[in-house]
Amino acid sequence: MYLEKPVPPSTDKRWRIVDATMRRNGHQGHALIETLHSIQETFGYLEPEGLRYVAHSLKVPLSQVYGAATFYHFFTMKPPGRHTCVVCTGTACYIKGAPQLIAAIEEKYGIKPGETTEDGELSLITARCVGSCSIAPVAVFDKDVVGKLRPAGMAERAERCCQHVS
Numbered sequence: 577m578y579l580e581k582p583v584p585p586s587t588d589k590r591w592r593i594v595d596a597t598m599r600r601n602g603h604q605g606h607a608l609i610e611t612l613h614s615i616q617e618t619f620g621y622l623e624p625e626g627l628r629y630v631a632h633s634l635k636v637p638l639s640q641v642y643g644a645a646t647f648y649h650f651f652t653m654k655p656p657g658r659h660t661c662v663v664c665t666g667t668a669c670y671i672k673g674a675p676q677l678i679a680a681i682e683e684k685y686g687i688k689p690g691e692t693t694e695d696g697e698l699s700l701i702t703a704r705c706v707g708s709c710s711i712a713p714v715a716v717f718d719k720d721v722v723g724k725l726r727p728a729g730m731a732e733r734a735e736r737c738c739q740h741v742s
């Protein structure tokens with residue numbers, strides 16, 4: 577069993593949203609599905625480090641966490657693209673233009689949310705409130721949170737993201 581205190585996989589502020597979900601449930605194992613939902617809604621998908629963090633925080637076996645993550649069809653493990661663009665579609669971002677940001681990516685890359693470009697470079701996903709409402713509308717390119725985006729800037733940012741070697 578784990579002895580040390582669980583530490584989020586990164587300093588990404590979105591983990592605070594996930595932590596709040598676990599705290600609200602007293603870090604009990606029954607919060608597993610709700611916590612996975614929280615990660616998926618915040619990051620757009622589940623990835624191994626996040627699953628390990630949840631297992632540690634809720635004190636449930638990692639195998640059980642993987643079991644839940646792969647059993648339910650509404651959970652997605654890391655998207656297939658080399659780069660990821662997560663557009664926040666939470667209320668603040670929606671009002672400030674998230675649909676236009678999604679449209680800009682659709683137009684430039686021909687992909688809709690949940691899809692990946694044919695060359696496997698970019699996956700477009702949506703998430704609900706990534707915790708940076710004050711700079712809405714927000715998108716996260718790989719790990720970079722970018723706020724106050726406009727459609728033109730969005731397309732340009734996505735292109736820069738794809739040029740990065742990951």
Ligand code: FES
Binds near residue numbers: 666705710
């Ligand atoms: S609604 Fe987009 S960051 Fe909160």
